[in-house]
Amino acid sequence: MSKADHMLSILWLLRSGRRMTAREMADKLEIHVRTVYRCIDSLCASGVPIIADSGPGGGYRILGQFAESPLLFDAEEQKALLHAATFAREAGYPHTEALERAVGKLKLYSNEDQLIRMELHDRGVSVIYPPSDDREKAVLRQLEEAAAQGMTLEMVYDKGRGEPPRSRGFDTYGIVHWKGSWYAIGYCRLRQTVRSFRADRIVELRPANSRFVRPEAFSAKRHLLESMLPGALDDETLVTVRIAGPELALNELTRHWLFGHTLVSRSEGEAAFRLGQASLNSYVPYFLLPYGTSLTILEPATLVERLAKVSAELAQYYNEMKR
Template sequence: MSKADNMLSILWLLKTGRRMTAKKLAETLEIHIRTVYRYIDALCASGVPIIADSGHSGGYTLPDHFIEAPLFFDLDEQKALIHAAIFAKEAGYPFGEALDSAVSKLKRYTNQEQLHHIQRNERGFDVINPPPNPAIESVLQELQRAVADGYTLSMAYQKGRDPSPQVRDVDPYGLVYWKNKWYVVGYCHLRCEIRSFRVDRIHHVSRTDALFQPPDDFSARQFFMQNLLPDAERKKLIAVRIKGKPHAIRDLCEHWLFGHALVERSEGEARFQLDEESISGYVPYFLLPYGGAIQVLEPKLLRERMVSVTKALLVHYETYSS
């Protein structure tokens, strides 16, 4: 174990309330007794009030008030960490082994009461996501290190319709997890602008010698959302009125796009503000699954697009079936 792990182990052993000699600590941790003395000195220097009693029945102990106090996390904090770990693993967190090690350490260095509390709160708490893609784990790890350490990456990236990947240098500013997909936001040297890239479309990445400094107060999350949602300052927004069955209106207002564009709503009707490009492009495809449960009242442009998209879909399947 590392020095930090051994020092933590000594603390947990002493927090059991038992008096332990340096020899006993050394045997338990399988380290040299002189190493125990060094670690005890280091813990005392950091402010831990270890009591050293000499004599035949001597040894190291901790004051009662220190034993009773949580060493690092109280019960609710431990529960929160366990639940957060479950969420992270289901999202495909790229440092899963380190996360498992941390959770195991939390369980190992705790008393029996706290361990039972952790186990009770683990049971019956599940997160269901599509299975994470194990192939992108190493890419995610390299991206995260580059974000933290500020070095430029060379990456082979393949757009959805391109036949082969294109190599480009990117300064990664941040990682974003959105709708079961990982994205990296950064400055693309090929396009000379900040862009977002789907991580599952990155074939490989390699570290370069170049370093970068991200813009002050840059938020990868904010950049990503701004590129998803209509920009009222740059685009003219059009009123979109939709009526329908209460459950359909409720579900529509909870949708990521329509929820951000919502202006007002009632049980059976909602009004949104969307830009013309979105209305002509992908909005009809978001509305199509609702079928007859909703009706577009305005604008006329969206009603016409719903008709044309539906007709095109009908022609496609009539042709396919024949």
């Protein structure tokens, strides 16, 4: 048996709730007592609260509620973990190797029926994302670690506009996966403001001799959304937008990332959203154009007028092209 098997067996023995000496566990598992000591040291290092009581009647025991916590997952939990691993892996999750090891352990301690069921469920879900290379995963691992530890990084970034890459100090507040790409959000010491950066455009990262404290209420996801579409989620200028249409068209609309985030109510043939006023004059009309006449804007009238103007400008552009 491997060391991992011995560790799991010892854990099962200690979950009984009674104290056991190293010799008792060694005899029960038919292994050397020194193996028991090594496995207990490894379990403690991994976070298992094992207590050693000395004296007559002493031995090893597990502290507190850990003894009652489940060691194994039921069928639904196993399926959920496999599917979550599929999504994370295909999205370019930076800790893919650790993820694969965790899934491997899940399968290692499963019986034949469980393995067959897991394989069937695992084959039933696929995800399509743009491929993420190993260099970008290494960058994401470094960004995530810096965010957790509060370590400032020196970042060389290429804007992709033909300009030479530029170096800056960067305090990583979080990384966000959005529309097939990874973004790093944090405080840019060059511009002295919070900014977002495409991970695939980061040329180099190295530790800087500085630390930071992440703002308590900061949301990396919300900052990215607001930076991509300024005013779309501005609480001070939110306007109710009511749109009518067939269920299929409304279903597709609410799957759009912006409309999905701002949906406030849904009834048969109608959906209501709360959107920033600025976005109604800029981005929203262009998001609605592909739906053509399948959707009807009930309110506000300003959005109807703006969409009519955008449509007229588009028609004029192509009419002029035909001349």
